[in-house]
Amino acid sequence: MNLNASLSSIAIPSCHRCLHFSKPLISLPSSRCSIISPVRSNKASAIAASMSAGPSPAMEATTAESMEPKKKDPWLIVGLGNPGKEYAGTRHNVGFEMVDAIAEAEEIPMSSVSFTAQFGKGFIGDVPVMLAKPQTFMNSSGESVGPLVSYYKIPLKQVLVIFDDLDLPFAKLRLLPKGGHGGQNGMRSIINHFKGSVDFPRLRIGIGRPSGKMDPVQFVLSRFTKQEREELNFTFQRGLEAVRILLLEGFNKSATFVNTAKRIEQTS
Numbered sequence: 001m002n003l004n005a006s007l008s009s010i011a012i013p014s015c016h017r018c019l020h021f022s023k024p025l026i027s028l029p030s031s032r033c034s035i036i037s038p039v040r041s042n043k044a045s046a047i048a049a050s051m052s053a054g055p056s057p058a059m060e061a062t063t064a065e066s067m068e069p070k071k072k073d074p075w076l077i078v079g080l081g082n083p084g085k086e087y088a089g090t091r092h093n094v095g096f097e098m099v100d101a102i103a104e105a106e107e108i109p110m111s112s113v114s115f116t117a118q119f120g121k122g123f124i125g126d127v128p129v130m131l132a133k134p135q136t137f138m139n140s141s142g143e144s145v146g147p148l149v150s151y152y153k154i155p156l157k158q159v160l161v162i163f164d165d166l167d168l169p170f171a172k173l174r175l176l177p178k179g180g181h182g183g184q185n186g187m188r189s190i191i192n193h194f195k196g197s198v199d200f201p202r203l204r205i206g207i208g209r210p211s212g213k214m215d216p217v218q219f220v221l222s223r224f225t226k227q228e229r230e231e232l233n234f235t236f237q238r239g240l241e242a243v244r245i246l247l248l249e250g251f252n253k254s255a256t257f258v259n260t261a262k263r264i265e266q267t268s
Contacts, residue, residue, distance in 0.1 A: 074128035075247055076154045077102065078117075078145055080163040080186040083135040091207040092220040094232070095162040095186075096133050098205065101236040102243055103131055115151065116144040127247045130154075134186075141186040146193030156200040160246065162239070163187060166216060168206025170228065171235040175203050175242060175258040177251060201251065203239060203258070 079099030087093055103110050108122030108131055117132040130152065134144035149159055163184055168174055178199045181187035191198055210219035224232060238258070246254035 072127050073158060074130060074152070074154065075124075075158045075160065076130045076132065076148060076152065077160045077243065078132045078134065078141075078148075078162065078190075080138060080141050080161065080184075081133065082138050083133075087221065089223050090221050091224065092138060092164055094164045094205045094207060097232075098162045098203070098236055098239050099131050099133055101240055105240050115147040117148060124244055125248045129247070138186040140189055142189035142191070142193030145190050149194070156194065156197060159200045160203060160243070161187065161190060161200065162203045162205065164207045164220065165204040166207060166209055166220070168204055168208075170206050170208035171231045172206040173203065173235060173239055173242065173258045174206070175201065175246070175251075175255045177201050177255075201246070203242065205235065205239070 077099060079095035079097070081087065081093035081096035082090070089097075100110070102108070102124075103120055103122075106122055106124050106129070108120045108129065110118050110120040110131060110133070112119045113135075114132070116136050117134045119133075120131045122129055122131075130148075132145070132148055134141045136144045145159075145161070148154075149156070163186055165174070165182065165184065167182065179202065180198055181191055187202070194200070207220065210216060242254050242258045245257055
């Protein structure tokens with residue numbers, strides 16, 4: 001009997017555990033017993049595929065959206081005055097002049113007309129801004145400001161009105177979060193068009209009171225002296241800084257800056 005032939009005809013299992021031996025009789029590296037769960041295999045394949053494919057479109061959109069800076073709501077800044085060359089440079093028109101100073105400093109063109117107002121759009125920092133100078137004459141300012149606020153849907157807390165004030169010392173600024181018209185007819189008109197609401201900020205610019213028995217109407221339509229003009233230019237610079245702080249850092253910081261600011265000393 002051929003021993004080699006007999007051995008070759010015997011099928012020896014490749015796994016020693018099948019015959020309950022403690023050690024394999026024959027070491028065959030290429031014939032290990034390997035059992036892989038189909039479920040595990042499919043799950044692993046799916047994970048590997050998702051990792052190689054990268055983030056999903058929905059995840060990318062959410063990430064991109066979270067990285068974008070939040071858009072800020074626009075402000076409307078209104079300066080009160082009377083239109084026309086005959087009123088230019090008068091005390092009653094300091095609101096116009098303050099808006100002009102803002103427009104020049106922030107390079108906002110005031111070349112368009114919207115709702116009977118000289119109008120311009122731009123930015124102060126990253127805050128969108130609309131500047132307006134109503135051309136309706138002072139006593140009818142609300143006829144322009146009211147429709148502007150309504151059309152552009154500006155919340156009243158972001159409508160800043162700048163106007164002259166007889167009750168403040170000359171060239172003094174005062175920033176308030178709300179209040180009445182204080183006898184100023186332009187403000188009276190605006191409040192009426194806001195349905196009586198006084199909850200909007202205002203920047204008052206002091207023009208002083210007339211001396212002697214001068215009629216207040218004549219006084220507000222008078223022009224400034226050379227010395228007053230120099231001091232007023234300084235006031236406009238402080239007003240510009242106050243507006244920047246208001247829009248970029250909030251009302252409280254701006255009010256602190258404005259209401260504690262000192263006037264420059266008048267030279268004799």
